[in-house]
Amino acid sequence: MNSNYPDAVSVNEDAGTGESATISRRELITAAGLGLPPLGLAACASPSGAPPRAPVTPMDASISRQALSQPVYYSTASALARAIRSGELTSEAVVTACLERIEAVNGMLNAVVQLDGEQALAQAGAADRALARGDAAGPLHGVPMTIKDSLDTAGMISTGGTLGRAAFVPGKDATVVRRLRDAGAVLMGKTNTPELTLSFDTNNRVYGQTFNPHDLSRSPGGSSGGAAAIVAAGGSPFDIGSDYGGSIRLPAHVNGICGLKPTAGRVSRSGHIFPFGGVQDAFQQLGPLARGVEDLALLLRIIQGPDGIDPGALPLESHDPDTVDLSDLRVAWFDDNGIAEPTPETREAVRVAARSLAEGGIPVSSDRPGSIGQTLDVTLPIYFWDGGASVRRLLRAYGTTEHTLSAITGSEALTAEQFDAAHARLDAWRSEMLSFLDRYDVLLCPVNAHPAFRPGAGADPEMMAWASYAFTFNATGWPAVVVPVSRSADGLPIGIQVVAGPGREDRALAVAGRIERLVGGYQRPSLA
Secondary structure (H helix, E strand, O other), X not given: OOOOOOOEEEOOOOOOOOOOOEEEHHHHHHHOOOOOOOOOOXXXXXXXXXXXXXXXXXXXXXXXXOOOOOOHHHOOHHHHHHHHHHOOOOHHHHHHHHHHHHHHHHHHHOOEEEEOHHHHHHHHHHHHHHHHOOOOOOOOOOOEEEEEOOXXXXXXXXXXXXXXXXXXXXXXXXXXXXXXXXXOOEEEEEEOOOHHHOOOOOOOOOOOOOOEOOEOOOOOOOOOXXXXXXXXXXXXXXXXXXXXXXXXXXXXXXXXXXXXXXXXXXXXXXXXXXXXXXXXXXXXXXXXXXXXXXXXXHHHHHHEEOOOOOOOOOOOOOOOHHHOOHHHOOEEEOOOOOOOOOOHHHHHHHHHHHHHHHHOOOOEEEOOOOOHHHHHHHHHHHHOOOOOHHHHHHHHHHOOOOOOOHXXXXXXXXXXXXXXXXXXXXXXXXXXXXXXHHOOOEEEEEOOOOOOOOOOHHHOOHHHHHXXXXXXXXXXXXXXXXXXXXXXXXXXXXXEEEEEOOOOXXXXXXXXXXXXXXXXXXXXXXXX
């Protein structure tokens, strides 16, 4: 392979357009708000060979059922739901514990930006009384939650991190919020997000910077950084994030929790600050953040499905991860995509996960899609094709005049010829990527080339390449689960992605659940 990543993106290569339409990578990186100079990163192939593999043996493929933790605020949402329903805990006791935990840690994190403890406790009391009457609302009856501030919550300020909505109170919930409430969840508050969710860091002019509970000098990532930080710190059992370029998976990775980006079209985006629609429509999905893989499966069942509003939300077939026969799956792994070389500890995390599966009897192979190294070439022109026109439109609609997105809003749009060539190449690349699924059912790989970075480093030129591991699966629309695997030498969490084909979240969840049990999964931060 080439030793240097090129400084130009030819958007008509293999697209059959016959047009010459080369875009400077310098222009695209600037449009992304990542500064200059252009990338010059080594493109290193993954080493050949698979980790040692034990003979395949029959196994129980179910996702683990975690027990309550002590203190109780570190329990998973699923364990809390079971304990509340059985009468082992009251909703009021759980909500009180979480509110007290938020009060203890949020001054250091700045993760929860709106909190209504009085209303949450009132809802918890009502849930306990309903349960005493034998009237449970649903699978999350009495379980507390926080919600990313990019999603509308009726009666609670929802800013999306932009000044024009600093005092905006929606009249109705986003679809996913309504579904969670209907399932019995109790809303405690909102979590921080960058402006319009468009950053790898979580900082905005309304609420400021959020910090990582594993190291307060580090970023929680973005754009679901507030959500992931408070879940990792024990303040909330779960949250809902949005993922347009890794915005669920990067925060899950750097905060040491679990996250799921569902298949494109699986979950309605109605009521989200960066709305459905547009050329990049299939790139963005909403999904859960939690401390256990079991929770991701539970929450996906609740929030999935069309709502008659979002035209991109589809009635996709759903599969149960508990029924997946892991010994029958074909699993591939790679630790370098040829765009940005990960840290040695990041590479080892993927190998640890692959070895753990192999030693448990699941066939694994070292392999990667042949066209994955083209991820940035095919995605960046589409992300920034309009020169920021759609972002300018949203800012006008929200009444924002001072913002943090000038690098996007001031960028140059593609010509019609460039756009046509770029889209043709993206479609051809997607088709090439699908051929990998002829050989494999599940893929293990890094989430990002690095663990948690310093606040503000989300604008570094290298970040776009580091994030290419996540971008790939926004562009393909495939589901991807993040599960914690290890830590760096300085104690920072490292997660991996478990990816499956379109519509097969069950396979990704089942494999992630097995990895979680074998390597330990979520670990509490050192935050007092």
